[in-house]
Amino acid sequence: MVDQFQGLDPAAFRSALAQFPSGVTIVTTRSDEGTLHGFTASSFASLSLDPPLVLVCLDRRADCFPVFMAAKHFVVNIVTDAHAELAIKFATKGENKFAYGSFEFDEAGHPLLSDAAAVIRCELEQAVPGGDHVILIGRVHDARTGSSKPVTWYRGGFLPLGESAA
Numbered sequence: 529m530v531d532q533f534q535g536l537d538p539a540a541f542r543s544a545l546a547q548f549p550s551g552v553t554i555v556t557t558r559s560d561e562g563t564l565h566g567f568t569a570s571s572f573a574s575l576s577l578d579p580p581l582v583l584v585c586l587d588r589r590a591d592c593f594p595v596f597m598a599a600k601h602f603v604v605n606i607v608t609d610a611h612a613e614l615a616i617k618f619a620t621k622g623e624n625k626f627a628y629g630s631f632e633f634d635e636a637g638h639p640l641l642s643d644a645a646a647v648i649r650c651e652l653e654q655a656v657p658g659g660d661h662v663i664l665i666g667r668v669h670d671a672r673t674g675s676s677k678p679v680t681w682y683r684g685g686f687l688p689l690g691e692s693a694a
């Protein structure tokens with residue numbers, strides 16, 4: 529078997545990654561059959577302004593993986609402090625995820641999280657392999673900003689932004 533880590537200590541790798549605070553998103557889509565799917569992701573990033581592109585990395589082992597690979601569109605919902613519990617539901621396999629939280633639907637039936645810090649609607653432009661994940665690159669069709677502050681994820685926990693953050 530090939531040693532993929534080539535001497536790197538996996539625990540040290542994870543620990544170093546945990547030193548990077550990120551935002552938290554709930555990424556959603558709708559299958560052709562009309563079923564709703566979603567997962568919590570901290571791997572979201574902006575990629576390009578012109579054309580407008582964003583990316584999010586999806587684990588190949590996720591139950592929703594085949595649906596996202598087949599979907600033409602996905603939605604990135606940037607979550608707030610009030611959505612912390614919901615984000616854990618969306619990170620839990622086998623949950624009836626859409627039974628929790630409040631969602632609205634766009635004209636194509638894609639779920640948009642109500643009161644999100646921002647909602648970014650994308651068309652799947654490319655799915656690029658990246659180890660045990662795939663990088664979903666989305667061309668942004670629509671973006672809107674809410675009035676609540678985003679929450680951050682740091683060292684395995686939610687960290688609300690301080691009062692000073694606008």
Ligand SMILES: Cc1cc2nc3c(=O)[nH]c(=O)nc-3n(C[C@H](O)[C@H](O)[C@H](O)COP(=O)(O)O)c2cc1C
Nearest residue numbers: 567568569570571585586587590591592619620621
């Ligand atoms: C804060 C947080 C961030 C996460 N970020 C990612 C991510 O960027 N990509 C990913 O594939 N899974 C991520 N996960 C794990 C998935 O949300 C989780 O495995 C989810 O259940 C996968 O979807 P499934 O239920 O369809 O298998 C994250 C979980 C948490 C709690």
